[in-house]
Every structure is written in structure tokens, then in C-alpha cells.
Amino acid sequence: MAATGGSGRTTVASLLAAGFAACGPAVVLDLAPRLSSPWPAQLADQGASGLAVLPPDQPLTRSAVQQACAINTAADGTRWQVLSDGREWHTPPLALPNSPAAWYQLAAIGGWQVVVADTVHPLAHDLLAARCAGEQGQTRGWFELPYAVPVLCAAATASGIQALQQAVMALQAEGLPLNRTVVVLIATGDGRPPAPVRAGATMLTARTAAVVHLPYDPNIRAHGLRAARLRTRTRQAAAQLTGAVLAAAHTTWGRPLPDAPQPAPLSHALPVS
Template identity: 75%
Template sequence: MAATGGSGRSTVAGLLADGLSASGRTAVLDLAPRLSSPWPAQAAEQHAGGLAALPPDQPLSRANVHRACTVNAASNGAGWHLLTDGREWHTLPLPLPQDPAAWYQLAAIGGWQTVVADTVHPLAHDMLAARCLGELGQTRGWYALPYALPVLCATSTANGIQALQQAVMALHAEGLPLQRTVVVLVATGDGRPPAAVRAAATMLTARTAAVVHLPHDPHVRAHGLRDLSRLRSRTRQAAAQLTRAVLDAAHSTWGQPLPVAPQPAPIAPAVPAL
């Protein structure tokens, strides 16, 4: 999650999925509308059905869900799934569910051991709007899912840190568990992070599960995550640190080995009125 757009969420999601795939079957769920997401271009190469192949009013099987996914090669040789809307740009926009529980149910059908949700809602705005309307809100909904480990992304800039600090204050005010929240600061250029970023990282280290610095990588900027073998060594090191931070936070919160996640009850398809 992130407070603003352009915070490196998709890059972090891909690197995290790559790292977690070494521990079990892993998938990335793309929650963004098709024309604002970087994932569909990658899915188009494999001609998978994607989210459009999963009708919401019909029962789904694990085989259905897996056929809709693309398979991405991992740096460890394991591979991971991607589920996105990979249709042509001019097709009718696909209505995606807002409720995190719907995505949790889809993850349960898919049978993955780890799922990385690439969200798009603005974190702090969502919490403030939910408070004013007396609603649950998407952010609290994600936190409330079984064994959810939130990862907050922000650019290593003054504006990025300001947005992140506001989001953290909102999380604290709402009583959400920062102790199992991992922060990733995404660099936008080479060189040492600004003083404001370093100071914020020191403060956040004491309040969150971990703070990870993801360095700038020209290959990611130019080509995305299509070829992980061409990433800089320090990018791979940061990705490994991120994976360890997420797993350590999960184990410190729920134990090791992790308990089996509860299975949601099946939802009967809607019956049209006569």
C-alpha cells in the first residue's frame, strides 16, 4: 500500500513475490484498473485469460484460476503467478471488487501459500474518509485479513516521506498494528538519501517491523522486472532484505511455522429473479 501514486508499489510487489516464491507457491494480485497498471503489458505476452476469465457469478475451481494467471520466472527458479486484467486497451473496463475479503477468497481458491496484493487506494485518504463516514475502509479491511502483513511504500524524497509520515500517523490514530507493518523507501536516483529521509527512517524503525531501502536501479526504470538477472547486486540484496523482513514480521507475530490460514466459506452464485 502507499499514500500516493508513483511510490514504487508494483516494483516492490514484484520483488517481494520473487523472494517469497522460494518459500512456497506465490501470486501477485493486481488491483489496479487496466490502463493505470504496469502489469497487463507483461501478461499480454502469455495470452492468459486474466481476471476477465473469472466471472463473479459462477463457481470457480483452482484450475480455472491458475489458467487465468501468467507465470513469471523467479530468480530462484521457482516462478510465481500474476493475476491481472490483460485484455486489449479498448475493451470495456473490468469492475474490480473493492472489498479485500473478495480478494482473500480468490487467493484461497487459487491455493497459493503467499499472495502479494498490489493495491491502488490512497492509504491515508482512505482511512480519513472511512472515519468520517463511519465505515470500515479498505486499509482496515486489508489489515483485518488473516495473516496480513502490510507493506507501505514511499519514494525517498521529501514529498514521499511527508506522505508516508501522514499515513503512519493515521494508522497509529486508528489503532492499526504498526509492529507488523514493513516500510519500503524507494530511491528515485543514485546517491545518499536526503537528510529528511534518513531521519524519518530512523524514527520509523522504532515504530514498525522494519524499514527497507530499495536503491535506484536503471534497469527497473527502463524495463521493469522482465529480466531479474540484470538487476544490480544491491537491488537484489535489498529485495532479499525485504523478503526476510516480511517473513520475520510474520513469524514474530504468528509463530514459526506459520499456522494454516482459515478458508473462507463458499459464496453461492446469485440466482436471477424470475
């Protein structure tokens, strides 16, 4: 999650999925509208059917969900899946569910060991809007899913750290568990982070489970999610990020992690005449 756009969420989601794929089957769930997301191109290249063939109001099978995904292969051969809307640009938009619980149900059907949700809602604004409307809100919904470790992304700039700090204050005001929340600061250029970023990282280290610095990588900037070769520093930071997320989960729920609860099946009772 992030407070603003352009915060590196998709890059972080890709690195997390690649890192966790060594632990078991992993998937990225793309929650972005099709024409604002880089993920659909992967489905189109592979001819994967995507979310359009998974009707939300009908029972689904594991094989149907798995077949709707695209396969992403990292430079080291690690494979993980992506579930997005891969249709042509001119097709009508899908009505994707906002509720995190709906995506959790889909993940349970798919049977993955690790699920990375690439969200798009601005979390601080969502928290404020939900409070004013007397509703739960998407951010709280994601925090409260079983074994969820929120990952907050921000550009390592003065404005990026300011937006992140404001979001953290909103999370704290709402009583959400920062102690199992991981922060990722994504560098926008080579060199040492600016002084406001270093100061903000120090403050956030005391409030969250971990703060990870993701260095600038020109391969990602040039080739996006399909970067064949990552810098050594990027690979090291990605491993640190994966370890931080796993450590936050173990600290909160124990080692080994208990089995995740399965959503209740839909009732198909006959109508009463």
C-alpha cells in the same frame, strides 16, 4: 500500499513475489485499473485469460483460476504468477471488487502459499474517508485479513517521506497494528538519501516492524518489471525485504505459521416458493 502514486508499489510487489516464490507458490494480484497498470502486458504476451474469465458471482475452480494467470520468470529461474486484466485496451473496464475479503476468497481458491496484493488506493485518504463515512475502509480490510503483513511504500524523497509519515500517523490514530507493518523507501537516484529521509527512517524504525531501503537500480528504470539483471545491492535489499516481512509474520503469529483459515463456501439453497 502507499499514500500517493509513484511510490514504487509495483516494483516492491514484484520483488516480494520473486523472493517468496522460493517458499512456495506465489502470486501477485493486480488491483489497478487496466490502463494504469504495467501487469496486463505480461498476460497479453502469454495469451493468459486473466480476471475477465473469473466471474465474481459464480463458483470457480482452482484450475480455472490458475489458468487465468501469467507466469513470471526471474533471472535466476524463479517462477511466480500474476493475475490481472490482460484484455485489449479498448474493452470495457472490469468491475473489480473493492473488498479485500473478495480477493482473499480468490486467493484461497487459487491455492497459493504467498499472495502479494498490488493495491492502488491512497491509504491515508482511505482511512480518513472511511472514518467520516462510518465505514471499514479498504486499508483496514487489508490489515485485518488473516496473516496479512502490510508493506508501506514511499519514494525516498522529502515529499515521499512526508506523505508516508502522515499515513503512519493516520494508521496509528486508527489503532492499526504498525508492529507488523514493514516500510520500504525506494531511492530515486544514486547517492545517500536526503537528510529528511534519513530522519524519517529513524523515526519509523521505532514505530514499525522494519524499514528497508531499496537502492536505485537503472535496470528497473530502463526495463521495468522485466528487468533481466538486477544490481547486487537490489538483490540484497529484496532479500532483506522478504526476510523482514516473514519475520513480522513469525513474530505476530508464531513459527511455523498456522494454516490460514478458509473462507466459508457460498450457500446455494433453493428458493422457497
